Amino acid sequence: MRAKLSGLVLEFGKIVKRGLEKQKMLAWQYNAVGVSDAITMGGEGMRYSLQSRDLIADSIETVTCAQHHDANISIPGCDKNMPGVVMAAARHNRPFIMIYGGTIRKGYSNLLERDVNVSTCYEAAGAFSYGTLRAKTDPGAAGRTPGDVMSDLEQHACPGAGACGGMYTANTMATAIESMGLTLPGSSSYPALSPEKARECERAAEVIKTTMEQDIRPRDLLTKESFENALVITMILGG
Template sequence: MLYATDGVSSDDDFQKAMVGVASVWYEGNPCNRHLLGLGQAAKKSLTDAGIIGYQFGTVGVSDGISMGTRGMSYSLQSRDLIADQVETAAGGHWLDGMVVIPGCDKNMPGVLMALGRLNRPGLMVYGGTIRAGSCAGAPQLDIVSAFQAYGQYLQDGKTEAAERERYDTIRHACPGPGACGGMYTANTMASAAEAMGMTLPGSSSFPAESAEKEAECRSIGGVMRGLLEKNLLPRDIMTRSAFENAMVLTMILGGSTNAVLHLIAIAHSVGIELTLDDFQAVSDRVPFIANLKPSGQYVMEDVYKLGGIPKILAYLLKNNLIDGETMTVTGLTLGENLDRWTHKYGELSFTNQDIIRPLEKPIKETGHLRILRGNLAPGGAVAKITGKEGLGFTGKARAFDIEDDFVTAVESGSIKKGEKTVVVLRYLGPKGGPVSSWALDSVTMLRA
C-alpha cells in the first residue's frame, strides 16, 4: 500500500525514515488557521533531508471562541483527544518520528503528551503568537481586550459612543494568524516546551507571521535527521530537571494557571510524577518579573523584539535558576543552545525596556502561582496572585450555579465595580461542566 502513497516512488525509498507531520490545523481559529502551511514547509524540509514526511491533522478547540458557552466543555478533552490522535496515527503506522505543530491552548500539552507516550524521535514547532492589535487610544490589543470591552460598555451605560468603542476594540483585537498575544495558556505552554528542550531555540516567541517562523520550519529536516541518527528520544529530553526548568520559567513570566494542569499531565506521559507541592516549592523561591498581559502591559511580540525567550532563559541560567545540562532536540544541552543564542544576539538588557525586570527588582518577590488548601478546596486549588491584590480580602460572596446568571447580574448592575464582592462560579469542574471549563470572559468583565 505504501507504493500508492506520495512518499514512496521507488524501492530505495523504503530505506528512508518515515516521519509524521501532525498539525492542529483549523481554518476557523486564528491560532490554527496557518498551521497547514507550516506543516507543508516542515514536510518539504524533511523531503530535502532525505526523509519521507507524511502529513496529517488533528482536531482542536479555540478557548477564545468557545469561552462563555457550552462549547467550552469540549476544550480540555480536546487535549487528550489530540494526544490520542497523534499517538494512534504514529503508532498505528510505525512512523519513525514525529513533528508536531500546535497553535492553541490545549494543543501544546496534547502533542507533547503524544510524543511522551510514543517516545520516538520528535519535536514541536509552535505555530507562533499573534501580532498585537490596535485602535484609537489602545496600541496593545489582544483577545482579552475584546472581553474587557463588553464590561467597559456596561459600565459606560451602553451609550452609542460606548458601543462604537466596544466595536472598534473587538474589530481590531485580533489582526491576523497566531495564538492569543499575552502570557495566556498558549504562549505559556509554548515557553514551557522550549524550556524543556522540545522545540528549537526561539520557537515560543517567534510570531506566527515572522520570517523566523518560516526559517524554523525550513530547518526541521536537518534537526529530525540528527534526532534519528542519535536516537534522541522525548524521554531523554523531558526529564525531571527539564520540568523544573519549565516551572521556573512559568513563574518568571507570570504564566497561566493552566500550566499546572498541563505540566502534570505531560510529566505523567513520560513517567514522572509532578504534584501541586512541586509548583508551590518553585513559587516560593522564584520571583515574578515579566510585565506581560493579562496582569501587565505587554505581549509576546514584545518579548520577541527584546530577543526572545532564549535571552530570558540565558539570564535565568546565569543566575542559577535553571539547569543548563538538560538535553534538547538540537542534540545540544540547553546551556549550549543559550550560549550560541547570546553569542549571536547578545544578553538580556534592562535598559530602555520595562517588559522584563531584573531579579533584584521583581514585580513580586515570589511566584504568582499559589497552591491553596482548605475547606473550600480540600484537594488543593491553584490561584494566580500577581502582587496587586494585597495579602487579604474581606467582603461578601455571590455564588452562581450557572455562568450565564453571573453575566446577567453584571449586565443588570446588581454587581457593580468597586463593591467588595467575591464571585463564586460553581459547577464548572470535571463533573459539573461537564469537563473543566474556563470562565475567562466572565472574569475579564470585572476587570474592565
Template structure:
C-alpha cells in the same frame, strides 16, 4: 545496516501486501528505504492560531525531504478556547487535549513511524501533543504556529485581554458600543495564538525549555518569514 521502526511494515517478503498499499500512495522504491516521518498538522479554519498552519506544514515537509526522510501528514483537532468561552462549548475544550493525545498516539503506533514533527499552536493542542510525544518515546520535535501581532487602539497596543476588559467596561456603562466595536475590529489583527502569555504561548515556550523545539518556536510571530524558515529547519 540501521533498523528502522518503520521496517516492521515495509521489510521482508511477508510485508509485500503492506508495501503494495504504500506504493498506492505514490511512494518510490527508493523512498521505501528512508525513514518515515509523521507530520501532525493541527490546521483548521476555525481557530486563528491554526488557520495558517498549512504553509508551515509545507515547510516542515520540505525540510524532511531535504534531510533524507519521507514525510506523511495527518491531522489533529484544535479548539479555540476564546471562541468556546462562556457557552456550552467551553465544556469540551479540556477533553480535546486527551482526544489529541490519544489520536496522535494511535496514528503514530498504527503506522510505525520512525519520528514525528508536531505542529500545534493553541491552548489544549500543545499539551495534548506533548502527552503523545511522551507516550511514544520516538524522536519528536515541535514547531508552533507562533503568536499573533498586537492590535492598535487610540495609539495603544491591545490584545484579547483588553477585549475582556472592554466587555466589562461596556457592561458597567463606562464604554459605549461604538468604541467597543472599534476595539473588537482591531484587537486581533493577524493569525496566530493570542498575543499574551496565556496557555498557548506559555506551553510553546515550555517546549523550547524542554528541548523539544528549536529556539524561537514559542516567540517568533506567526506572520514573520522567520516562522517559515524555522519550520523548514525543524523538518
C-alpha cells in the same frame, strides 16, 4: 483568530514536509482534532476543551506507532493541543519536535492612537458592561461613543492569525515546553505571521534528522530537571 491559525498551521506543515523531502526523507502530513477555546468560550463547547488533549494524544500515538513512523513533528497552536502532542511524544518516544503555531501580533487603533491587543478587549468589555468606558478619556477619541471604541477594538485588536496575544495559557504553555527542550530555541516567541516562524518550520527538518541520527528521544528530555525549568519559567512569567 484561531480559525485562521488552523489554516496557517496546515501551511506550516507543508513547509516542514518540503524541508523533510530536501533531507531525503519521506514526510506524511496528517491532522488531529482541535477545539477552539475562543469560539466555545462561555458555552457548552467548553466542556470538551480539556478532554480534547487526550484525543489528540491518542490520535498521534496511534498513527505514529501503527504506521511505524520513525519520528514526529507536531504543530499545535493552543493550550490544550500542546500538552496533547507532548503526551503523545512521551508515549511513542520517537524523535520529536514541537513547533508552536505562534502568537498573534498586537494591533493598532487609529481611533485610540495606541497599540491594542486581546487584553484591551477584555478590559474594555468590562468597562462597557459597567458603563465606565469613556471614549473621551482615550487620546484621539474625543466625541466618540463607547460603542465606537468597542467597534474599533473588534476591528483592530487581533490583526491576523495566531493564539491569544497575551501571556495566557497558550503562550505560557509554549514557553514551558520550549524550556523543556522539546522545541527549537525561540519557538514560543515568534508570532504566527512572522518570517522567523516560517524559517523555524524550514529548520525543523534538519534538526529532526539530527535527533534521529543521534537517537535523541522525548523521554531523554522529559527529566526532573527539565520539569523544574518549566516550573521556574512559568512562575517568572506569571509573577
